[in-house]
Amino acid sequence: MENIATKVKITKASSSKLSSVDFSNLTFGKVFTDHMMVCDYKDGSWQTPEIVPYGPLQMYPSAKVFHYGQAVFEGMKAYKDDEDKVWLFRPEQNFERINKSSKRLAIPEFPKGHFFNGLEELLKLDKEWIQKGFGNSMYLRPFVIATEPGVSASTSSEYKFMILCSPAQSYYSGEVRVKVSEDYSRAADGGVGFAKAAGNYGAQFFPTDIANSEGYQQIIWTDANTHEYLEEAGTMNLFFRIGDKLVTAPISDRILDGVTRKSIIDLAKDANIDVEIRRIKVAELIEAANAGELKEIFGSGTATVVTPILGFGYKGEKYELPKIEDSYAKSFKDQLLKIQYNQAEDKFGWRYEVK
């Protein structure tokens, strides 16, 4: 990464909350570190990034984000190795994607120097919050919100770019079974499904709550037109192992271009696994399941890295996947974690050290 000179203004917290945190008992995304990064957009440009003590914002209730959902975000993690070095995983991908999301939401793109220098200063300041140990990490949440006060339905002239840091434990995500969506949809062609737009997520809560009540943890979204094709799981991209072949849906304007997804595709190709990036029908999944050919389904995403899916439901039928010895999901997860924690060779150049 080139070093781009951007001044970052730092105001340190007067005391640290670190000693009060029980790191053996963390709820995901609930505890935040001592500092956060804030950068305002006004008068047509992004101002100096600042690092300030974590705390509440003062915002007018007429701020556009509250009314029109003009907001995007990213999810990243920082890892600490055995020598206390701090690493990021492909951060330039998150930087590029937040600007891609911003563009679709009519939010001004954020400068690269602001992003990297702000993020690195923040991590250096709150480094003690990153726990060592395989699986422990610091979840990073860059996001942008429209802050202009005023309820006319048009593009905001003011924004806030922020980064929050939340220590995260290695966690067992529980047994995950998914429901294949038959009625509800996540995204339209020509819509904002490819973006990490805030509204994409809130729109999934109601159908997901229904699926939860039926015993499923997540939803596999299908295309809105026909509900015949498998897309993504809302917080994860999906992989299907049919025989020894790995199939995943192509990215489109409805499907998020996941960083973990593309890394898994690279790892699979590198291992000479046959990867097919193509649309996949629900019917093909069912057929493969019935023929005993469907060996694995797994989700990929920053939070859980790889999530094995034990079964799925479709039109009232429940399908259970076989237990498998030689699991692709487990292998990809191990490989990714070892790269992320500086325990293996980084042949793709994915690691990025925070110095």
Add this chain to the structure above:
Amino acid sequence: MENIATKVKITKASSSKLSSVDFSNLTFGKVFTDHMMVCDYKDGSWQTPEIVPYGPLQMYPSAKVFHYGQAVFEGMKAYKDDEDKVWLFRPEQNFERINKSSKRLAIPEFPKGHFFNGLEELLKLDKEWIQKGFGNSMYLRPFVIATEPGVSASTSSEYKFMILCSPAQSYYSGEVRVKVSEDYSRAADGGVGFAKAAGNYGAQFFPTDIANSEGYQQIIWTDANTHEYLEEAGTMNLFFRIGDKLVTAPISDRILDGVTRKSIIDLAKDANIDVEIRRIKVAELIEAANAGELKEIFGSGTATVVTPILGFGYKGEKYELPKIEDSYAKSFKDQLLKIQYNQAEDKFGWRYEVK
């Protein structure tokens, strides 16, 4: 409306900003009155509605609304007649719709007594802000936002319901020409298009900015599957007058059930105008335009009541509508305004007095 006893806690502003406002020069949605209504949801129930001085909120940057767009809103107006009486227009429709929107966004429904008593107390307190005179009004913005701090992508356990009041002038919305969308989409089948969900609006800003740069003020959205059928304009429902027949798209899970739209349908039927509520193809519009049969297009919505559309663009072609003497748009607007301002008989029972 039945009177439902709900206590409203009132904290008055120490002074009024009223004298500092230039009512002859208002920008829509920029000036707010002295007070606002706030009601918190926590521990599983809506608390006592409060009226407090208008001012900034303190919110954690991890509040779910910033990250997942779990937010809905409404648009209403209050009108003052020549005898200083204050009126609302079909407010129960807005009350029912915000709860319909909330349900789809997994937000707990708001109690009717809280809504009406809070709104009426607020209007009584800021009554002086409503200017008399045809076209002047007080724009009301009820909305709900998810306030629970925490960045896990799941339904919030805390919310804020608020009502803001903004004085609005009678305004000439300028010459409006619209672009028929060929690529971008507003909503998917099975999505949240029927709801006044915050994210639906932010997602339209970028395509609308492009249309603006091409000389169009708004976009006519078409269905995401085929882009062949006309839907709505994002902040307006649409009516097409072909010959003397009035055509409007049926509401669906992609199209907002507009209060002004349904009122116009009732007025049209009452005037023995032939109203067809059916899907309408772009091709039919073009054909009617070319045959000289397309006499009017107009949008309906709370902010502008009825907006005549002077022309539209489709696949690079520009179509201008004829000037018309006996305009349906003008007639419906006059009738609605007269009912809203207590200047005409209210045969449908749409007016609601704030006492």
